[in-house]
Amino acid sequence: MIPELGHLALIIALCLAAAQSFFGLGGAQRGNLIWMNAVRPAAVGQSFFVMLAFGALAYAFLTNDFSVAYVAANSNIALPWVYKFTAVWGAHEGSLLLWVFVLAIWTVAVAHFSRHLPQDFSSRVLGVLGIISIGFLLFMLTTSDPFGRLLPPAAQGADLNPILQDPGMAIHPPMLYMGYVGMSVAFAFAVAALLSGRMDVMWARWSRPWTLVAWLFLTCGITFGSWWSYYVLGWGGFWFWDPVENASFMPWLVATALVHSLAVTEKRGAFKSWTALLAIAAFSLSLLGTFLVRSGILISVHAFASDPRRGIFILAMLGVFVGVALFLYAWRAPTFSQRGGGFKIFSRETFLLLNNVFLVVAAAAVLLGTLYPLVLGALKIGQISVGPPYFDHIFVPLMLPFFVLIGIGPYVRWKHGSVTEVLSKLRIPAALALWAGVVMIVLLRAEVSFIATAGVLLAAWTIFSALQEPLQRLWQRLHHRHVSLPRSVFGMSIAHLGAGLMILGVTVNTMLGITIDRVMKPGSSVAVHGYQFTFQGVHAVSGPNYRAVQGAFAVTRAGKKVALIYPEKRQFRHDVTTTNAAIAAGPFRDLYVALGNPLGQDSWSVRIEYKPLVRFIWLGGLTMMLGGFIATLDKRYRQVRVPATVDVSAPPKDADTDLAKAPER
Amino acid sequence: MRTWVLIGACLLLMVTHVVWAIDSEPPFSDPILEYRYEHLLQVIRCLQCMDENIANSDAPLAADFRRQIHAMVAEGRSEQQIKQYMVNRYGDFVLYDPPLQTSTWLLWTGPFLLLGIAILVVILVVRRRARMDEEREI
Amino acid sequence: MRRRLFFILPMLVLLALMGFFWRGLYLNPTIVSSPLIGKPVPDFSLSRLHNPKATFDQNQLKGQISLVNVWATWCVACRDEQQTLLAFSQQKVVPIYGFDYKDDRQSALQWLAERGNPYAAVAFDPIGNVAINWGVYGAPETFLIDAHGIIRFKYIGPITPKVIRTDFLPRIQALRREGT
Structure with a gap:
């Protein structure tokens, strides 16, 4: 009964989504107030029914309703209840429902927080979101119904894929989807602005906090995904x-560019059409990711032949959504005023443009590398693999200049900057960064390559230059001077700090990490970077729904005990095994042990890794997130109502958020 | 995110549960050979697992590849010879590091071509804006 | 007008990508085509499954058109194609040679005894070294070898009657017409 209600709720949601987009777009077009008044109730109702459907599926999982085919395929009586819940998005149909569920959350949020916007504009935004809902609901109802029944019901269900039975499953997909789907809001704002033909500064200001929040969720999702794949996947x-990682990285890069470009458009009214294009691109790449993951076109997870309708449906959806948006763009964008004022060559505007150049080229490089094998295959030219070596080769030269600029940009004034002023402000960070580079070379001597030195130097440069301004203002405040540090500026400094920490972690870990594969017998030991790893043997353990072989390793350093760690090889039903590494984590290094294969006579192949500063990678991600969060709290975004008389084409007056501006004394 | 890939890998019809890996080769005493071996494991793809290199895969095929490569490194063959050996049998698909050839020319140069074009556009835009700025001041 | 073109560019990029995606949907990226097609069978020498003392090498594959089927007892999909291969072997169109891949001799012999043996002879490769020379990356895989011992075609995945009809028989007939 409940599953049928869930199915019905999806159908009702589809009808309401149709109403939402019809009244939203139609009402705004005809200026019909009654229609526009119907948009919010329709949007909220649509979201309510989607959430109801989600609840119905979750209920089916938690109550072991194995008469539902999807539940039977992805759950099991023995599964711990948390994983029964996360199993809701454990496979295609349910994760699609999660997609729509997350879209519903965003829709409700937009419906609620857009009341202060002009009604025709907010109606259009909700109308566009409604169209996206229609697309995904139709997709689910026609090709991927999660509520289909199984006759006769299964006795106890297959199981959730063991790899997914991990706490990461509770955080990573929902966060990632919040980010992916959040890009639809920036997209909807851009399309609404294109539709209304009123692409102005206010549009940029309105969509900025939404973009920022979506960006920080995407950052969170990717960071957690990276962490998860580090500790559990063998x-x-x-x-x-x-390709699937790249599918999330491309929208992130473009969204990062968008966050920066919105700043220019909001503050200086410049590059409106470029910003709109980025907003469209960020969501398009999210959709592209959905397509790549679910169609089997690149990684061929599921043989496509099983259900050709899925790939075709998403492709059609991608074509319609993005195609219409880009058509609108080609039609409307050339007519936008190119006003917005000039600026000198050495100015904040130039630096933000360069930021966009590097981020967008990086995204394009990822896209090229990801799709190139597909294009060659489609043209029947050959089959190639594009993997980490390629991306490392391409990314390092792209990122080196980028991280030089990231330290300078925030200190350059809008419109016309002064080279001498910037130089004097950045003296200290530059000196500290050079010092860090020299220390690195002296400490490690022959072991360091040029790229490692450059990476550490640039990371230090990014970190110190990001810290300089907040610390300076804090210092002044401690000396009882009134200095303000707007939250958006503070947030930016923190986010840049995070980028620096991440680069530091990636560089040091890649360059100085040590990996050793050994055959070990109980009692034998291996020394890695001063740490002594002693294999104490294996024993069998059992979990709620698996059996495992657990190895024990004692780690000592200079005779002193550091840690006792237990890597596992878990065996689930159907002979699926997972390799769960054991990690002795530390702020500055991780010691990582994974059990390979038994080789007979008690000996095992073992992988031991020393990973310096690896935690900085995720610490950097979290710090970036925190920066984004602080920036969204900026008081400018909290103004409730735009006075009807405001001249929306004029740049905002509160330009006090300018970091380059000298602190008032 | 890798997870979604791995789910698929498990569904592949050729996956087997029997573990045959015999990674019992001794490490190389010569650090150059050890480096060559480790590096090759990073760039050679395990075809059975769809998207893992053979250093990271515990699929049986990856173990066979490792054993074969270990033997060839021990014979003193160069990295290029070993890569060619694999390519002769499995095609370019087996390398994560696609060789520079006619069909991959755009792949390797594309990002930098694009960067060049983009920087050119920025220069044009910035110069125009700088002129706008001067005009306004006048 | 030139300015307009600039704004149309993103749409053109989208259209081009859509075209590639459309084509890509009908390709299976898990099937890696072999560079050995058109090349002679690599030199090898393996013991025979039924008679460990006898060897099986590339010379056995010369003189007539034949199939070489890579299989193993651990391979689930091989179970599916077993019946098809049996039926095809009884038609005596071409001999089918087995290539027992990374297997255990005892269980392989038992499997053939229980399920029927479609193979004219079976080469036994317990560690998979020879398989690498053949470019094998899983089981089942099936090679079509012409009378000169040249690999003409490779099919990846389980053989079904449809595969025999559409992929193998036309090629075998073409080879016969060629007179090889």
């Missing part, structure tokens, strides 16, 4: 440039 790697 041999360990925080990033492998896999």
Whole structure:
């Protein structure tokens, strides 16, 4: 009964989504107030029914309703209840429902927080979101119904894929989807602005906080995904440039560019059409990711032949959503005023443009590398693999100049900057960064390559230059001077600090990390970077729904005990095994042990890794997130109502958020 | 995110549960050979697992590849020879590091071409804006 | 007008990508085509499954058109194609040679005894070294070898009657017409 209600709720949601987009877009077009008044109730109702459907599926999982085919395929009586819940999004149909559920959350949020916007504008935004809902609801109802029944019901269900039975499953997909789907809001704002033909500064100001929040969720999702794949998926790697990882990285890069470009458009009224294009691109790449993951086109997880309708449906959806948006763009954007004022060559505007150049080229490089094998295949030219070596080769030269600029940009004034002023402000960070580079070379001597030195130097540069301004203002405040540090500026400094920490972690870990594969017998030991790893043997353990072989390793350093760690090889039903590495984590280094294969006579192949500063990678991600969060709290975004008389084409007056501006004394 | 890939890998019809890996080769005493071996494991793809290199895969095929490569490194073959050996049998698909050839020319140069074009556009835009700025001041 | 073109560019990029995606949907990226097609069978020498003392090498594959089927007892999909291969072997169109891949001799012999043996002879490769020379990356895989011992075609995945009809028989007939 409940599953049928869930199915019905999806159908009702589809009808309401149709109403939402019809009244939203139609009402705004005809200026019909009654229609526009109907948009919010329709949007909220649509979201309510989607959430109801989600609840129905979750209920089916938690009550072991194995008469539902999807539940039977992805759950099991023995599964711990938390994983029964996360199993809701454990496979295609349910994760699609999660997608729509997250869209519903965003829709409700937009419906609620858009009341102060002009009604025709907010109606259009909700109308566009409604269209996206229609697309995904139709997709689910026609090709991927999660509520289909199984006759006769299964006795106890297959199981959730063991790899997914991990706490990461509770955080990573929902956060990632919040980010992906959040890009639809920036997209909807851009399309609404294109539709209304009123692409102005206010549009940028309105969409900025939404973009920022979506960006920080995306950052969170990717960071957690990276962490998860590091600790659970066997041999360990925080990033492998896999097509699916790239599918989340591309929207992130473009969203990061968008966050910066919105700043220019909001403050200076410049580059409106470029900003709109980025907003469209960020969501398009999210959709592209959905397509790549679910169609089997690149990684061929599921043989496509099983259900050709899915890939075709998403492709059609991608074509319609993005195609219409880009058509509108080609039609309307050339007519936008190119006003917005000039600026000198050495100015904040130039630096933000360069930021966009590097981020967008980086995104394009990822896109090229990800799709190139597909294009060659489609043209029947050959089959190639594009993997980490390629992306490393391409990314390092792109990122080196980028991280030089990231330290300078925030200190350059809008419109016309002064080279001498910037130089005097950045003296200290530059000196500290050079010092860090020299220390690195002296300490490690022959071991360091040029790239490692450059990476550490740039990371130090980014970190110190990001800290300089907040610390300076804090210092002044301690000396009882009235100095303000707007939250958006503070947030930016923190986010840049996070980028620096991440680069530091990636560089040091890549360059100085040690990996050793050994055959070990109980009692034998291996020394890695001063740490002594002693294998104490294996014993069997059992979990709620698996059996495992657990190894024990004692780690000592200079005779002193450091840690006792237990890597596992878990065996689930159907002979699926997972390799769960054991990690002795520390702020400055991780010691990582994974059990390979038994080789007979008690000996095992073992992988031991020393990973310096690996935690900085995720610490950096979290710090970036925190920066984004602080920036969204900026008081400018909390103004409730725009006075009807405001001249929306004029740049905002509160330009006091300018970091380059000398602190008042 | 890798997870979604791995789910699929498990569904592949050729996956087997029997573990045959015999990674019992001794490490190389010569650090150059050890480096060559480790590096090759990073760039050679395990075809059975769809998207893992053979250093990270515990699929049986990856273990076979490792054993074969270990033997060839021990014979003193160069990295290029070993890569060619694999390519002769499995095609370019087996390398994560696609060789520079006619069909991959755009892949390797594309990002930098694009960067060049983008920087050119920025220069044009910035110069125009700088002129706008001067005009306004006048 | 030139300015307009600039704004149309993103749409053109989208259209091009859509075209590639459309084509890509009908390709299976898990099937890696072999560079050995058109090349002679690599030199090898393996013991025979039924008679460990006898060897099986590339010379056995010369003189007539034949199939070489890579299989193993651990391979689930091989179970599916077993019946098809049996039926095809009884038609005596071409001999089918087995290539027992990374397997255990005892269980392989038992499997053939229980399920029927479609193979004219079976080469036994317990560690998979020879398989690497053949470019094998899983089981089942099936090679079509012409009378000169040249690999002409490779099919990846389980053989079904449809695969025999559409992929193998036309090629075998073409080879016969060629007179090889």
